[in-house]
Structure formats: structure tokens, C-alpha cells
Amino acid sequence: MSELAHDTAVSDHGEHESTGIENRKLGMWVFLSSEFLFFGALITNYLLYSNRGGFEGVYPSEIYDIPFTSVSSFVLLMSSLTMVLAHNAQSRHDQNGARTWLFATASLGAVFLGGQVFEFTEFIVIYDMTLSTNPAASAFFVLTGFHGAHVAIGVIMLLSLWGMSRRRGGLSDRQGLNLELVGLYWHFVDIIWIVIFTVVYLLSAPPT
Amino acid sequence: MSTEHTTDHPTPSQYWKIAVVLAVLTAIEVSLFYINRELELGPLNAVLLISLALLKFVIVVGWYMHLRFEKSLLSRFFTAGFLLASGCYLVVLSALGIVVIRGG
Amino acid sequence: MTATAERPQTTIFRRPRSTTGLWSWLTTVDHKRIGIMYGYAAFTFFILGGVEALLLRIQLTQANSEFLTAGAYNALFTMHGTTMIFLFVMPVSSAFMNYLLPLLIGARDVAFPRLNALSWWIFVFGGIFLYSTFFFGTSLPPVGADGVSGNLAAGGGPGSFNFLASSPDGGWFSYQPNAGPLYSPGTAMDYWALGLQMLGLASLVSAINFIVTVFNMRALGMRLLRMPVFAWMTTVVAFLLLFSLPIIAVALFMVAFDRQFGTVFFAPTGGGDPILWQHLFWLFGHPEVYILVLPAMGIVSEVLPVFSRKPLFGYSAVVFAGAAIGFLGFGVWAHHMFASGITPVAQAAFGLATMIIAIPTGIKIFNWMGTMWGGRLKLNTPLLFAMGFVGMFTIGGLSGVTHSVVPSDWQQTDTYYIVAHFHYVLFGGAVFGLFAGLYYWFPKLTGRLMNDRWGKFHFWLMFIGFNLTFAPMHWLGLQGMVRRTWKYAPETGLEPWNVAVTVGAFIIALSIAVFMVNWWTSRRRGPKSGIDPWDARTVEWMTPSPTPEHNFTEPPVVTRLDHFWHLKYDEDEEGRPVRRPDADQLLERLEYEGYNPKSPIHLPNPSYFPLTTAIGLPLIFYGIIYHTSSWGKALIVLGALVMLASLIGWGMEPVEEPHVSHDQDHDDHRNSADFEPAEPEDV
Numbered sequence: 004m005s006e007l008a009h010d011t012a013v014s015d016h017g018e019h020e021s022t023g024i025e026n027r028k029l030g031m032w033v034f035l036s037s038e039f040l041f042f043g044a045l046i047t048n049y050l051l052y053s054n055r056g057g058f059e060g061v062y063p064s065e066i067y068d069i070p071f072t073s074v075s076s077f078v079l080l081m082s083s084l085t086m087v088l089a090h091n092a093q094s095r096h097d098q099n100g101a102r103t104w105l106f107a108t109a110s111l112g113a114v115f116l117g118g119q120v121f122e123f124t125e126f127i128v129i130y131d132m133t134l135s136t137n138p139a140a141s142a143f144f145v146l147t148g149f150h151g152a153h154v155a156i157g158v159i160m161l162l163s164l165w166g167m168s169r170r171r172g173g174l175s176d177r178q179g180l181n182l183e184l185v186g187l188y189w190h191f192v193d194i195i196w197i198v199i200f201t202v203v204y205l206l207s208a209p210p211t
Numbered sequence: 212m213s214t215e216h217t218t219d220h221p222t223p224s225q226y227w228k229i230a231v232v233l234a235v236l237t238a239i240e241v242s243l244f245y246i247n248r249e250l251e252l253g254p255l256n257a258v259l260l261i262s263l264a265l266l267k268f269v270i271v272v273g274w275y276m277h278l279r280f281e282k283s284l285l286s287r288f289f290t291a292g293f294l295l296a297s298g299c300y301l302v303v304l305s306a307l308g309i310v311v312i313r314g315g
Numbered sequence: 316m317t318a319t320a321e322r323p324q325t326t327i328f329r330r331p332r333s334t335t336g337l338w339s340w341l342t343t344v345d346h347k348r349i350g351i352m353y354g355y356a357a358f359t360f361f362i363l364g365g366v367e368a369l370l371l372r373i374q375l376t377q378a379n380s381e382f383l384t385a386g387a388y389n390a391l392f393t394m395h396g397t398t399m400i401f402l403f404v405m406p407v408s409s410a411f412m413n414y415l416l417p418l419l420i421g422a423r424d425v426a427f428p429r430l431n432a433l434s435w436w437i438f439v440f441g442g443i444f445l446y447s448t449f450f451f452g453t454s455l456p457p458v459g460a461d462g463v464s465g466n467l468a469a470g471g472g473p474g475s476f477n478f479l480a481s482s483p484d485g486g487w488f489s490y491q492p493n494a495g496p497l498y499s500p501g502t503a504m505d506y507w508a509l510g511l512q513m514l515g516l517a518s519l520v521s522a523i524n525f526i527v528t529v530f531n532m533r534a535l536g537m538r539l540l541r542m543p544v545f546a547w548m549t550t551v552v553a554f555l556l557l558f559s560l561p562i563i564a565v566a567l568f569m570v571a572f573d574r575q576f577g578t579v580f581f582a583p584t585g586g587g588d589p590i591l592w593q594h595l596f597w598l599f600g601h602p603e604v605y606i607l608v609l610p611a612m613g614i615v616s617e618v619l620p621v622f623s624r625k626p627l628f629g630y631s632a633v634v635f636a637g638a639a640i641g642f643l644g645f646g647v648w649a650h651h652m653f654a655s656g657i658t659p660v661a662q663a664a665f666g667l668a669t670m671i672i673a674i675p676t677g678i679k680i681f682n683w684m685g686t687m688w689g690g691r692l693k694l695n696t697p698l699l700f701a702m703g704f705v706g707m708f709t710i711g712g713l714s715g716v717t718h719s720v721v722p723s724d725w726q727q728t729d730t731y732y733i734v735a736h737f738h739y740v741l742f743g744g745a746v747f748g749l750f751a752g753l754y755y756w757f758p759k760l761t762g763r764l765m766n767d768r769w770g771k772f773h774f775w776l777m778f779i780g781f782n783l784t785f786a787p788m789h790w791l792g793l794q795g796m797v798r799r800t801w802k803y804a805p806e807t808g809l810e811p812w813n814v815a816v817t818v819g820a821f822i823i824a825l826s827i828a829v830f831m832v833n834w835w836t837s838r839r840r841g842p843k844s845g846i847d848p849w850d851a852r853t854v855e856w857m858t859p860s861p862t863p864e865h866n867f868t869e870p871p872v873v874t875r876l877d878h879f880w881h882l883k884y885d886e887d888e889e890g891r892p893v894r895r896p897d898a899d900q901l902l903e904r905l906e907y908e909g910y911n912p913k914s915p916i917h918l919p920n921p922s923y924f925p926l927t928t929a930i931g932l933p934l935i936f937y938g939i940i941y942h943t944s945s946w947g948k949a950l951i952v953l954g955a956l957v958m959l960a961s962l963i964g965w966g967m968e969p970v971e972e973p974h975v976s977h978d979q980d981h982d983d984h985r986n987s988a989d990f991e992p993a994e995p996e997d998v
Binding site: 022023024029032033035036037038039040042043044046047050051069070073076077080081083084086087088091094186187190191193194197198200201202205206 | 271272276282
């Protein structure tokens, strides 16, 4: 019965990672790869309508505030730096560093969200461009809105990690992996914004 | 677990340098937007802007997300999602008669 | 099971402890129990969808029938399609995957047991949410320019079913703008869009879970190319779900936003593009077709070798053909849209891609026939259903190829020819395959055998009923009988075959009743199956039946494809299998050890949080439908709070409580040398 060799370790812990990648990390990457399809559909939707002429009302491309959005894009980009520094500090067991950088990341994310709220308010109140003005406006609000929702979920996760890291002893190794996973999510949200910033804002064309 | 690979990972000072590169790339992107307003670069503008965005994308994924330092299985999954999304939606957009690259 | 050890409770809440009774099912994270619940829920929806189909058939039996109104007919075919696809075939496949995937790859559970429970609860709440439209929804007829609603009012009219006035009526594809706010006022379509959103979320979570399970949880030596074909098809389906569900999620969000928040994505008057909906829907919808049929292909690939007493012919060809079908499945969506005015280039390209997909499908069919060829066939019920699958699926596949010829497709679009085609694929294919699996793995589930004579009776009734129902639809369609239309004129001469179709549908219903009786009596009184009733080949039969809670006392160390078979059989000089003299001893030992582990086995603990997290979702979605009212807003907040609280509880609760006496090194066991991965992955 050599095929049924007794390996006590195996019998005690049926689970082991065949690929050598931790389950949750593999799961996060798999999830992120599917998010491309999600945001891809929203961007496609925007590209279809953004400069299709003949609708009533203001088009988003006519009222973008490029300097303002450039600053908030820069803020989100730099939050990726603070995120990676938090992860680096955690992996060096530098609990203070991890705590500080986590909070910095959450704050930068909150600043970005604040900028988005300001931008939406400006568009709705001053320019009278709402969700139902025309398909271009609908597509703009839904695309950037879903991205904002992702950022908001990220901020909540960062703040929960930050809260846990304030406890005595800081984050355990297991929670350190959580930090890495939240980091992956956060960077992903950032790269989606890199694409949105270019495709939606910088490359916006007037309606034809 | 993941912390085992730490030795291969960039150091904090490298992370800062990468951030500087990203910031410079963003600055170039924004200035291109204004240059294009004056000079009407046409398709070149779109090509440049998309290349810059892809460059930033690759830097963040490769270094900040550590994909360069991970097992190749992860990058295969990730690339598969990206390529599938790009391919399918490009076909949708061309079938709907949208010129994808518009030169401002 | 007695094998599990007592553990201290480390969370602030007491963890659920019940091992029997209602609470044990509500809090279970055991993949086998979750699979069983999926199965029973799916079967319940199968009966609902079947009743809907029978009502449709009664209406169509006679020309100019007044049994249903046009609106009621719309409601019934919408719910029939939606139910059969999203609430029957998908979850019953999910039942097989949940129950079997860990067993097939020699694992104790899936990678994320609590996420698995979350998927199940989101699915069941999504299904209930969708069906609650019958109680809460409203489906108002659009009012035309002259202020007349035509005959589309679902309520009223002779013989109509008034509760159908509250059902979605836009078809399972919900083409826009017909299903938009202008032409489908009322809340029923919102129930549809948001209900599907929940079902999609459930499947997405499962997909991630299954992918990680397959890549990370295999037993030692279980290389990817030693996995049973069903595990492979599960993997392919998981990737299809992973990449196609986000697309429909966005599309459904767009519909919901159009209907609820005044966006104008598909509003024709506002400049919206209805063709965008068709692209997004079919970009999801075509992979969905393979999501429905690939699990059945996997089941058949397990059943045929066992009952032919031969290895699967061309294992790797079957696996790669399955993967190729999955990949190509993303490149053919526009063949559903040949009549929508897409460009000739797109028509040619998608027509060709559709023809190409017939190649891997053909490879599979020939491999299945090669498996049976020269085998000593045991004509038990599972084999009959598997053979039925191969035959009926081939017919459906061939009529599918006729659609790739664009001019021919224009002729067939929206006729009963299409209805015949996809029922041959999804009923003749998927459902026959799933029944093969139910008969084959019933002993694994219950430790008993199903009655074979009743099983064969079920098969022949269903086979005859199926062909009587769907074969005539081919020529009805070619004669011009139009899909989704509630009436036809007597002059068309379509009536005789429609009578035959209806008779066939009732024969199918009878066969399902036979199955249910057989299932129910065999569960209690069937003969004991023992550990290996079919002389099987794959490792799930190396553990006793019914499966103990811990699956494997000793996870198998796999040395080759069909590992279990090779433990029982040697080859003689001419390559014929010869049963090893110690095979029966091996089975006895496996059966004894399976139920009597030497040391306690630690399993993931049950948890309340998957259930409570899932409860938050329907609350939020009900709130969205009624968001204009204050209680609607309150529901959204309440649902969000329930989810947030549950997720916090979830995050603070370890998967497995620390063990009392045993192994202090538990936390770092993964770093020990014993747990180096068996071999790096090449595939």
C-alpha cells in the first residue's frame, strides 16, 4: 500500500497550497483580473456615448476641470506610494511605520473622494449636468461613480486595518497578509484611475 | 508566507524613486493635454497619452503590486483578464462604429 | 461526525455548535452540505420552471387559444427561461461542483469554506428575491400613443392568471428598450435585474473559490493533468463565470440605473443605443451557454469510462477541447445578433468563429464514442443518460452549426427552430448529463443505490417525451412558427404538431415525477451501496459512502490518472485489466478507516456570518426598488449595516478555532518542509 503512504502531516492538515501562493492572495488576484471586465464594460459604455452628438444638455467633456482632476489623480497616485510603504513597514515588523502609512493612505483616499464629491456637485449644481441629462453624462457619472465606490470600500478596509493596528502588538502575521491584500486592491483601483484619467479626461473629445 | 520574498522586493527608497517617476509621467501627461490644445497633435497625442498611461499602469502593477516578483501564475491570470477585456471591448466598440483612438 | 475535536471558543460571539438540525444547516460551511442544499433548491426551481413551461404548452396546443393572455404568456416565458438557466441548471451544476470538486481532487474542503456558504446564501436569497416579484412586483402594460394598452395587460382576460400581472415579462434576455422604464413600467423588471445581479454575485464568489481550490488544494501528486475531467470542466466554467459575470453585472446595473435613477443608457428618445445592451448581454450570454453545458460534459466524461470499463479515450484531448470551448466561447457572441444589423464583416467573422467552435465540440463527441467503443458496457441508468446526452447534444450541436451560416440564420431567427436547437443543447445536453450525474453519485450522497428499473423507466419516458417535445419544433420553426408569440392562426396548419409537442411536455413532467419517487424511496429504502458500487476510477470513491464529514481520513497520494482504478487493477500481458487479489481488502480497509480516523481531524468551524452577510443584500436591493419612499431608504441603510456588522464579525472570526491539545506549531505549519508544494505547475 505504498500509494497510501502515511504522511501524518498531510492527514492532519489536508490543506496545503499546491502552487505555493497563499489561498487568499491567489483569490485576490483572480478577483482583480475579473475586475478588468467590469471596468472595461463601463469604459466601453463611456466611449460609446462620450462624444456622440445630437443630445440635449451639457456634455461632460465640455466641462472637465483638468487642473483640478490632475491634482486629485496625483493624490490617488501618491496613495499607492504610501500603501506600498505601509506594506513594506509591516513586512519589516515596523508596527509604527505600518500604522502611520496606513492612515496616510486612507487620508489620501479620502481626499480623492472629497475631490470627486466636489466635482460631481460642481457639474450638477453649476453646469446642470445630471445623471439623466444625456447618455454621455449618464456614462460619466456611472463610470466614475463605480470607481469612487471602489475607492470608498478601499478606505473602509484601510481604516479597519488601521484600527486593528492600533491595538497592542499591532497587526499579526495573518493580518499582515490582509494588509497586503488590501494593498493589492488599492493599487488596482489606482491603475483603473490611471486609465480613466487618460481615456476619460485627457483624451476627451468634443461632441460631434 | 508572502513575507518570505521580502528580500527580492524593492526598498522604501526605491519606492520613493518610483513615485517620482510616476509623478513626472503624470506631469508629462497633463502638459501634453495643454500642448495638444495649442499644437493640434492629432493621433500622436492619443498614442503618446495611451503609452504614458500604459507605462504608469505597468510600473504600478510590476513594482507596487509586486507582480514582477511573484509566481508567474499570478501574472498569467492578471494578463488574461486584461487582454480578454481589451480584446472583447475593442470588438464591441468597432462593431458599434466607434473610433477608439481619437486624437483630440 | 465523532471525529471532530472539541475546541475552545475564541470569538466574542459563541460560535454555532450544532451538528444536526436546522441550525447546523444554516451555519454549515461543509461543501457537501452546501452542495446538497444547492441541489434541492435548484430542483425546486426546476419544478416551478417546468410548471411555467406546461402552462405555455397548454396555451399553444390549440390555434387561437384563449387560455392565457398575451401578457401572461410573456410573463411565463420570461420566468421559464430565467428560472431554468439561472435557478436550475446553474445551481444544480453548482451542487455537483460543491459536493464533488474537493472529493475529486482529494481535498478536505474548498479553499474558502465560509465564502462558499456565502455564495450559497446569496444564491438562495437571489432566487427568492426574484420570485418574490409574484407577490410584490407590478408589471404594467405600456400605454401606446392612442392611450390603449393593447392585449399586453397580463391581468384580466379569460382564463388568465392574475398573479402573472406582477411578473417580469421582458424575456430572459430583456432586450432594451422593451424592458426599460418606458415600455415596461412597474417594478417587475427591477426584481428581474436586481435578482439576477444577486445570482451573478453568488456565482462570481463561487468561481473565485473554485479556481483557488483547484490550483491550491489538490492532494499530493494530483497534478492538473491527473484531475478527473469533471474537475477540469469545473475549472473552465469557473473562469468563464469569472470573466463573463462582471459584464452582465455592468449591463444589469445600467438597466437598474435607467429604471431607478433616470439614466438614459438605453432610452431611445434620449439617444441611448439598444444594441449596446445586446452586445453586453451576449458577451456574457454566450459564455453562459458553455457555463450551462460544460459541467454536464464533465459528468458524462466521468460516467462513460466507468460504465464502459475503459479509460476515457483521449483524456488530454477532452480536457483541452473543454478549455478551447471555454476560450472560443468569448469570441462568438454576435452570432446571437445576426439580425440586428451588424456589419457584414462582423457577420462573417462571428459566423466563422461559430463554425470553429464546432471542432473542439466534435473532438469531445468522438472521444466519448471512442470510450464506449469496444467497452464492456454496463447498461445502468447513469450510462443510459450519458448516452442520451451524447446523442441529443450532437443533434443540438449540429442544428447550432446551421445558425453560423448567416443567411440561414436570418431565416431561423426568432422561430421555433431556435427553440428546438437550444433545448436540444440545454435539455438534451445539460439536463440529461446532470441526471446521469445524479444517478451516478447518488450512492456517494446517501450510501444507497437508486432503483435501476425505475431509473431506466425514467430515462425512456424522458427520452421519448423530450424528443416528442422538441424534435417537432424544428419543422414547426422552419414552417414559420414564431417564437415568443402567444397565438397562431388555424390556417397555418401548425396545430397537429403543437398537440404532439404538448403531449411530449407532459410525458417529460411524468418522467420527472418518476424520478422524484425513485429518489425519495431510494434515499430511505434503497439497497446499501458499499464503498465502490460502480467499480469506479476516481478518488472520490476511496472514501466511504455517504461521505464522512472530513472527506478523507488520509488524503490520497495520487500517482496517475484514474488513481483509484489502478489501485484495484493490474494489467495482464495483453493489456487487459486484471483485478488485484487484494482489491477487496483495500476497499474494506478504506471503508473502515474512512469512518474511523486514528486521530481527531480538524475541520473549518460553522459560522453564522455567511448567512447574516447574505441577508443584507436582499434588504439593500428591496430598498433600491423602493428608494423613493422613506422605508425604502431605511431598508438600504439597514441592509448595509447588517452586511457591515456581519463582515466585521467575519473578519474577527478565525476559519478554524485553535485546537486544544494538539500541535502548537499549527500557525506556521505551512512553512515546514512537509508543505513544500508537490511540484511546480506547468499548465
